[in-house]
Amino acid sequence: MKKGILFSLLFSATSAFAQRSFSKNELSINGFRNPSIGLEFRHRQVSIHTGYYMTAVSQNSEGNPENTSFIRSGISFWFLPVGRKANPSSFYSSLSYVRGLNRTYKDQNGLMVDAGFRWMVWKGLNVRIGAAMLAAPNHTLKLNPVGGISYSFFFN
Template sequence: MKHITLAGLLLIAAPTFAQRFPRNEISINAFRNPSIGLEYRRSHVSIHAGYYPTIVSQDGAGKNVTTSFVRTGLTYWFLPVGRRENPSSFYASASYVRGLDRDYEADNGAVGEVGFRWFIWKDLNVRIGAAVLASPGKDLKLNPTPGISYSFHW
């Protein structure tokens, strides 16, 4: 019975997950995820570059302190959902970061991230993810990564 149930669920879900991505996409990323900048996607893989502000520390009064980075990297898009021409989907990303100020000034690092991008209206989309920042001599930092973007696809 378990096998029949599983097969039935796969048949129902298959058209949703069989959705294909448009061949090309350029996104203008206006908020933090993956960075404030540009992203080019070809099928399932994209490259991005821009300015990445994130909170990695607190000041003496316990207030969050934003640290700035330049961020560039690759993203893999998978499990598209919905029937839109450009579907919402999950993603996994690996990036190089270079600190611009505070404790990370001139430091190199890496960011690994996973999350979901949801098209909320036409080509306007929001992202929510979780990122881990690693930099030599520093503790690992785990942060939520919200974002908002507008995408052009063809």
């Protein structure tokens, strides 16, 4: 019984801290790769994103990586804010639907899961680093590093 109460108190304190630490609303213009080249809207600890995504999931006949393009839309969860800035750096995890635009993924559906860290560099400028796993029918799982550059506008 005491463990349950302790867990509830810790969870409540963590949730309360996170709610105060993240801005209420955020609109990000994502300029490079993660989660996609597109837009993302965050409300407290949950965001939705959509845009164009490319990654190297295959190699050509000479062994060089080839970029494959997707349309990507999904949801992200933000947690463990770091620092004392008004808009802190934090960790994230994401689940996305992807639709292939070319190569062996053309017109195919898939799911992408990724996790990483977003560092708030200066004002709204931020960079991300993480890893993503792509799953699609008739393809092997692909694990790739992902990075991103974005600028965010905050609405509290």
